[in-house]
Amino acid sequence: MINKVVAGADEAISDIKNGSTLMLGGFGLCGIPENCIAALVRKGVKELTCISNNAGVDDFGIGLMLQQHQVKKMISSYVGENAEFERQLLSGELEVELIPQGTLATRCMAAGYGMPAIFTPAGVGTEVAEGKETRNFNGKDYLMEYAFDADFALVKAWKGDTAGNLIFRSTSRNFNPVMAMAGKITIAEVEELVEPGVLDPDHIHTPGVYVHRIFQGANYEKRIEQRTVRPRN
Amino acid sequence: MLDKNGIAKRIAKEIKDGYYVNLGIGIPTLVANFIPEGINVVLQSENGLLGMGPFPFEGEEDADLINAGKQTITTLPGSSIFDSAMSFGMIRSQKIDLTILGAMEVSENGDIANWKIPGKMVKGMGGAMDLVASAKNIIVAMQHVNKAGESKLLPKCSLPLTGVSCIRKVVTELAVLDILPEGGFKLVERAPGVSVDYIRQATAGKLFADDNAPEMIID
Numbered sequence: 106m107i108n109k110v111v112a113g114a115d116e117a118i119s120d121i122k123n124g125s126t127l128m129l130g131g132f133g134l135c136g137i138p139e140n141c142i143a144a145l146v147r148k149g150v151k152e153l154t155c156i157s158n159n160a161g162v163d164d165f166g167i168g169l170m171l172q173q174h175q176v177k178k179m180i181s182s183y184v185g186e187n188a189e190f191e192r193q194l195l196s197g198e199l200e201v202e203l204i205p206q207g208t209l210a211t212r213c214m215a216a217g218y219g220m221p222a223i224f225t226p227a228g229v230g231t232e233v234a235e236g237k238e239t240r241n242f243n244g245k246d247y248l249m250e251y252a253f254d255a256d257f258a259l260v261k262a263w264k265g266d267t268a269g270n271l272i273f274r275s276t277s278r279n280f281n282p283v284m285a286m287a288g289k290i291t292i293a294e295v296e297e298l299v300e301p302g303v304l305d306p307d308h309i310h311t312p313g314v315y316v317h318r319i320f321q322g323a324n325y326e327k328r329i330e331q332r333t334v335r336p337r338n
Numbered sequence: 339m340l341d342k343n344g345i346a347k348r349i350a351k352e353i354k355d356g357y358y359v360n361l362g363i364g365i366p367t368l369v370a371n372f373i374p375e376g377i378n379v380v381l382q383s384e385n386g387l388l389g390m391g392p393f394p395f396e397g398e399e400d401a402d403l404i405n406a407g408k409q410t411i412t413t414l415p416g417s418s419i420f421d422s423a424m425s426f427g428m429i430r431s432q433k434i435d436l437t438i439l440g441a442m443e444v445s446e447n448g449d450i451a452n453w454k455i456p457g458k459m460v461k462g463m464g465g466a467m468d469l470v471a472s473a474k475n476i477i478v479a480m481q482h483v484n485k486a487g488e489s490k491l492l493p494k495c496s497l498p499l500t501g502v503s504c505i506r507k508v509v510t511e512l513a514v515l516d517i518l519p520e521g522g523f524k525l526v527e528r529a530p531g532v533s534v535d536y537i538r539q540a541t542a543g544k545l546f547a548d549d550n551a552p553e554m555i556i557d
Contacts, residue, residue, distance in 0.1 A: 132385040132386075132404070132406075132408075132422070133385075133404065133408035134401075134408070135385070135401065135402060135404050135408070136402065158422070181462060182462050182463060182464050182465070183461060183462040183463070183464040184460070184461060184462050185461035185462065186408075191460065194460055195460075201460070203453075203454075203460070203462040203463060204463075205463055205464075205465065205466075205467035205468045206384065206422070206426065206463070206464050206465040206468060207384075207422075207425075207426025207429060207430065207465060207467075207468030208467075208468065209422075210421070210422035210423040210425070210426050211423055211426060211427075213423065214423040225430065225468070225471070226430070226471035226472055227430075227467040227468040227471045227472070228467050228471070229471060229501075229502065230449075230499060230501070230502030230503075231467065231498065231499045231500065231501070231502070232498050232499075233463075233467065263402075273421075274402050275400065275402040275403045275413075275419060276383070276385050276386050276387055276402060276403050276404055276405075276419060277401075277402040278386055278419060278420070278421050279385050279386050279421065279422050280421070280422045281421070282421040282423075283421055283422060283423045310421075327401035327402070328401070329399060329401050329404075329410055330404070330408040331404070331407060331408045331409040331410065332399055332410055333393040333409040333410050333411070334393050334394055334395060334396040334398075334399060334410070335392055335393040335394070335395060335396075336395075336396075337395050337396070
């Protein structure tokens with residue numbers, strides 16, 4: 106088996122440069138590549154374009170990179186939980202492209218499937234459609250949306266093996282598998298790194314061919330954004 | 339006049355046995371609390387879950403298990419988990435029978451605006467544009483008038499659109515209204531104690547209202 110293991114987050118992201126385009130997995134704070142984000146903050150790279158469903162909160166996730174003014178542009182579907190984000194957006198420091206969540210996921214998928222573009226009805230007749238080619242199929246209008254072209258995809262998995270095969274846990278799967286498929290270089294951080302043969306091939310969500318570097322993550326905080334519970338009775 | 343739970347209760351009556359349902363954030367989330375006994379419904383959460391269960395007991399929260407509102411939730415026997423592309427695949431291919439979502443404005447031809455107030459609020463559309471572009475059956479849960487007393491049921495939306503000619507039913511604190519294919523709101527039911535005249539005054543868009551429109555029955 107081809108060994109994809111690197112020592113840690115700092116080595117994994119060492120060739121991410123100022124101006125790189127990154128995909129970051131996760132939905133809200135669920136399933137985000139915490140170790141890679143911390144390493145990017147340490148490295149201090151700037152002018153990044155980040156493709157991620159959300160932009161974290163003020164003091165966690167991509168919010169940590171926003172605090173350090175490392176992000177030039179965000180491509181997201183929903184950014185409602187981050188006051189610093191909103192401040193930078195309204196002051197013009199940060200460029201933002203808001204796109205429908207399904208379009209975001211499918212543009213990742215298209216990149217991973219080797220398809221240059223997809224057609225989706227999401228956004229027809231809205232400002233999302235401005236400047237885009239529209240095609241009619243079977244009486245319904247669809248927008249043409251291009252596959253993403255990202256230099257790096259940073260994903261977080263539950264388990265992975267040294268060959269780069271990944272398994273995600275629960276709803277922390279979200280955007281991670283489609284982004285893993287879409288990066289020119291895909292970096293996976295995992296809670297548990299195992300030897301080949303430990304994971305059942307039938308249970309693999311992301312085949313190792315899509316993963317270029319993998320490392321055992323550490324100190325996962327896994328912050329909960331909205332802690333909702335019901336009473337025991 | 340209905341409170342938020344009343345709106346949710348009335349919408350819950352629209353859910354039929356065997357439906358797969360996507361509930362948006364806000365009032366739509368409350369609908370889950372009022373699904374009638376004996377009706378089997380599967381709730382979809384577009385971050386990648388079919389079969390959304392109730393909130394966990396205190397101490398059993400799992401950071402890896404959340405809904406689209408980022409709230410901790412649980413799975414149920416028979417739940418399934420998938421990635422975001424598949425989640426919107428099942429939305430686009432109309433496997434989801436009913437979508438319930440909130441709105442800032444709805445127009446008499448079924449346009450909806452719920453994602454942006456220029457210069458004021460820039461949160462984004464999340465999955466709403468995908469849902470309204472593809473769902474065959476959409477119910478909007480909303481307030482009939484805003485805090486300034488202005489109608490949110492309009493001839494034409496003033497805010498940036500989320501979707502065009504896609505809404506067919508609206509449930510507000512005052513009424514249940516259908517949006518007619520040829521345009522216009524048709525009063526279907528009045529909220530308890532609300533007169534047809536009151537609804538007329540609160541509706542800026544074209545309204546077709548029978549003076550004898552029935553009062554809704556909830557509970």
